[in-house]
Amino acid sequence: MREVAVLGATGSIGASALDVIARHPSELRASVLAAGRDVPGLVELCRKHRPDHAVIADEGALEALRSGLSEARLDTRAHAGAGAIEALASSDACDTVVAAIVGAAGLPSTLAAARSGKRLLLANKESLVLAGELFMAAAREGGATVVPIDSEHNAIFQCLPDAAARSGLRRIILTASGGPFRGRSRESLADVTVEQAVAHPKWSMGRKISVDSATLMNKGLEVIEAHHLFGVDGGRIDVLVHPQSLVHSLVEFVDGSTLAQLGLPDMRTSLAVGFGWPERIESGVSGLDLLAEGGRLEFEPPDLETFPCLRLAFEALAAGGTAPAVLNAANEVAVDAFLERRIGFLSIPRLVEETLSALPPVSAVSLAALHEADAEARALSGQAIARHQTT
Structure with missing residues (x-):
């Protein structure tokens, strides 16, 4: 038990x-x-x-x-x-x-x-x-x-369950639904409401994570997460937008093979894997019928101009040290302010980028150093909210 x-x-x-x-x-x-x-x-x-x-x-x-x-x-x-x-x-x-x-x-x-x-x-x-x-x-x-338990990392975990399975790994490909604003221009997002941002087209999630999905910051955080979980540098992690949300991630090997994990967008599958692994247990999620789901799997590159949060996450990973902690803290402050209707949707990435620019990364040698970077980023981004305040 x-x-x-x-x-x-x-x-x-x-x-x-x-x-x-x-x-x-x-x-x-x-x-x-x-x-x-x-x-x-x-x-x-x-x-x-x-x-x-x-x-x-x-x-x-x-x-x-x-x-x-x-x-x-x-x-x-x-x-x-x-x-x-x-x-x-x-x-x-x-x-x-x-x-x-x-x-x-x-x-x-x-x-x-x-x-x-x-x-x-x-x-x-x-x-x-x-x-x-x-x-x-x-x-x-x-x-x-x-x-x-994130569906993307759980998919990679299922494809790469141990060190032996990771032999010959070339790259990891994380998939993203694209969120509720996929295909829209940056200018069209100026008047996005909280209600629109939290209405994810595929997943049922909390408000903060839903906003992160809408900005693509959620995918950026997942890139950093994949780096640590699977020991893969950022240069070997790619992101593809996949609006059907049926392919949860892919791994490519040096011999040209690519493995993917597919399933309906339901967190209970990942949780059942977590509870039962290496055995498989019932999750309450039905099997995948590709014909019933439309018989089509589409992929496209992410729009980093319209959704710069993903770019910022890659840059923070490359910078290393305390940069990912600063990214995360500034984003949490910005998303909270957006959910409280104090700033607009486009101010979220602006606040994050301003905070990253103002706080150059230092070595993350201890939890205390990371907490200090987190606190500094929260204070700085909190002060900056006044400049982005909606009226």
């Missing part, structure tokens, strides 16, 4: 993870559920899944969580704060961790799980963008099994 901690349980990935877990009651059990601020949502999940522990990141919500669990007559123990999430992720309360807390806030608990040798289903890409070298070193030293 796998005892699973679902960090980010009330989000879209958390919901998909719990759906897969519920399909395998004799093999999988949700022992820890963690959420950010949604106490009612967390209590409702506890009613259904009966975990041993429930954690709310907002420390001020501890009494509300205790009260909700008590009213539901549950024995689930209540905890609060980021430190509690980190402690439970590394404790005997679980042997498997679904790391789905969005943004840099998910780094401490993800690192703790890696250091503790857990099976880590990694959906928090910021852990790798912010501290990729440190994270991978922690996973190796702790003996953790890292299974990426």
